[in-house]
Amino acid sequence: MTVPVIPAKAEVTVHPDGSQSVRVHVDVLDLVNRFGIEEARKITGLNIALPPNS
Amino acid sequence: MASGVYNEFKGDVLKKVHDLVNDTVKVALLTSSAAFDADNDNWADISSNEVSGTGYSAGGATLGSKTVTVDNTNDRASFDGADTTWSTSTITARFAAVYDDTHASDRLICLFDFGSNQTSSNGDFTIAWHANGILLLT
Numbered sequence: 001m002t003v004p005v006i007p008a009k010a011e012v013t014v015h016p017d018g019s020q021s022v023r024v025h026v027d028v029l030d031l032v033n034r035f036g037i038e039e040a041r042k043i044t045g046l047n048i049a050l051p052p053n054s
Numbered sequence: 055m056a057s058g059v060y061n062e063f064k065g066d067v068l069k070k071v072h073d074l075v076n077d078t079v080k081v082a083l084l085t086s087s088a089a090f091d092a093d094n095d096n097w098a099d100i101s102s103n104e105v106s107g108t109g110y111s112a113g114g115a116t117l118g119s120k121t122v123t124v125d126n127t128n129d130r131a132s133f134d135g136a137d138t139t140w141s142t143s144t145i146t147a148r149f150a151a152v153y154d155d156t157h158a159s160d161r162l163i164c165l166f167d168f169g170s171n172q173t174s175s176n177g178d179f180t181i182a183w184h185a186n187g188i189l190l191l192t
Contacts, residue, residue: 021179023178024168
């Protein structure tokens with residue numbers, strides 16, 4: 001299973017001493033290829049149903 | 055480029071190869087030279103592209119607070135762990151690989167693509183796992 005790359009939601013913080021921290025938010029991977037259903041629901045606002053017996 | 059779950063791990067789940075709660079699970083960072091290939095089996099298959107840098111040890115960090123949760127409301131189960139942080143590090147990474155370090159061959163579980171290089175400079179490099187976990191079985 002592969003899934004499209006969703007642009008990383010990375011929070012980059014540059015500190016006063018010049019150092020830089022990064023916090024990378026990744027999306028959950030669905031083991032049986034249902035990845036993206038919840039994101040799709042959020043994006044479309046629709047209650048997208050999973051196929052039967054999924 | 056893409057994120058994904060390795061095929062061998064899918065088979066492993068059906069053959070009770072892993073105990074994700076009790077096994078040592080590692081999170082390793084990879085450079086942009088890596089690529090997701092679902093046919094890869096073991097950490098050694100991709101470790102040549104592991105990052106190096108201040109605050110980062112070869113093989114990656116141990117995933118803490120691992121849980122497997124059954125969700126009867128949404129009819130699914132999830133695997134989750136604490137956010138992973140390399141403190142006071144100087145790292146540039148494009149991917150994070152998750153693998154079972156207890157397995158004799160360090161079996162790969164999944165790979166996350168950040169979409170672009172992410173960099174810490176004498177600061178924290180943190181992977182914030184999704185609220186729904188690292189993996190879902192639906």
